[in-house]
Ligand SMILES: O=C([S-])c1cc(C(=O)S)c[n+]([C@@H]2O[C@H](COP(=O)(O)O)[C@@H](O)[C@H]2O)c1
């Protein structure tokens with residue numbers, strides 16, 4: 026049976042946080058490495074270690090590019106500390122700033138100028154092969170001189186995020202973009218990446234999931250840059266570390282046997298981040314585009330910086346199969362994946378393997394209040410609520426849904442567990458009836474009673490946990506006696522009971538669980554405690 030993953034993105038999500046969290050959940054390093062070795066990529070190595078974020082231990086997954094002889098952060102952005110706090114923007118008044126590139130292959134491209142005509146002069150002294158390309162000017166009459174001298178030092182966290190391209194390991198030709206100079210880095214187009222994944226000897230599920238993730242990023246980029254999907258060229262996302270993150274996340278999820286995923290609200294910071302396009306807002310356009318297209322829940326916090334990357338958002342969207350985390354669930358395992366930046370909060374992605382709660386009250390059952398009546402299934406309802414109408418006497422009518430299916434190829438184990446899960450997920454009652462079906466098959470009819478709001482969730486449990494491929498459902502009117510809960514004291518302890526009335530008669534029914542507990546505590550018989558409880562309840566009524 027597949028596992029259910031819950032991604033709790035209270036500090037956003039990025040590719041390496043996801044791989045770290047899934048490894049911490051138990052995904053095997055061999056499975057991750059096998060998937061990565063299937064790719065025609067080189068010039069990098071991965072490291073898997075431990076780190077602490079605000080004192081919390083987490084798995085630290087990193088991709089080290091050979092070309093980087095420095096401590097490079099591969100998290101949300103390729104983060105560089107740089108020595109100017111002034112914003113590196115080209116949409117304001119004339120300004121001068123200095124950057125000094127001290128690394129190989131850093132390039133500035135796609136400087137978007139969206140301000141009014143302005144003049145500024147700033148210098149870039151790239152001490153390496155840095156180049157500028159794709160300067161997109163949306164304002165007229167604009168002149169500037171790009172001779173930036175700027176200095177980047179790589180660090181795990183930076184006051185201003187500055188991402189740049191790297192890992193260009195094969196030449197390419199550009200699509201239709203006006204582009205009149207050469208540069209030797211790789212922009213992998215969407216089609217290149219799909220081709221690479223199709224050709225690589227990956228497990229089928231890993232390939233499919235990785236392609237899905239890339240498709241989500243590609244479609245967002247396509248919309249953001251108004252470029253056909255096939256011609257989208259990936260920058261950061263096409264770089265080795267992002268491919269490793271995406272294929273790695275897919276390999277880990279498949280290795281864990283994840284079949285269902287819930288994704289929490291994804292918390293994002295605010296401000297700006299540097300990337301090849303220039304200085305872009307947080308959430309990054311691709312992140313916002315993915316969130317919009319995939320209906321991810323986003324929440325903007327007052328944290329300054331980027332917590333969600335396009336890769337992270339796309340992984341969350343691709344993995345998510347379910348909305349609406351169950352109200353109650355049991356956590357079977359927790360995995361922590363560390364982000365590279367330091368925020369005032371612990372920059373972690375928490376991944377959990379969860380199961381619907383097996384014990385306790387089913388989700389949606391309210392805690393009893395003595396002033397409320399209790400319906401036939403023991404849950405509380407306000408008298409006179411719209412969900413129920415009083416009949417001429419003191420009986421009450423309401424509606425209940427019945428889900429039914431005949432199971433002729435389920436094991437007893439599957440059926441037993443299904444019953445537990447249905448009850449835990451909010452079924453009012455579940456029963457099996459032995460039947461004799463077509464083709465001489467002894468079988469069982471599963472019947473589930475529930476309220477309307479639980480119908481679809483319970484259908485999912487049936488389809489997910491049994492071999493059923495269809496079910497019957499109907500809404501029925503039911504008549505229920507008014508009842509309320511009481512407790513009485515017996516010589517063996519306190520007993521809960523239901524007091525029901527109909528046509529002037531009173532019926533007293535001690536609660537099974539209450540009696541059962543006292544049987545275990547005292548060793549007395551069920552019948553003895555039951556009778557004593559009824560007796561005490563009648564005495565109490567006479568005294569009241
Ligand atoms: O490189 C590209 S195409 C790119 C586009 C965008 C848009 O929102 S458009 C944003 N970024 C930034 O790059 C880094 C790395 O992201 P990964 O998903 O590749 O890890 C991140 O800061 C993005 O906001 C890049």
Ligand code: NI
Pocket residue numbers: 134158199212
């Ligand atoms: Ni280019």
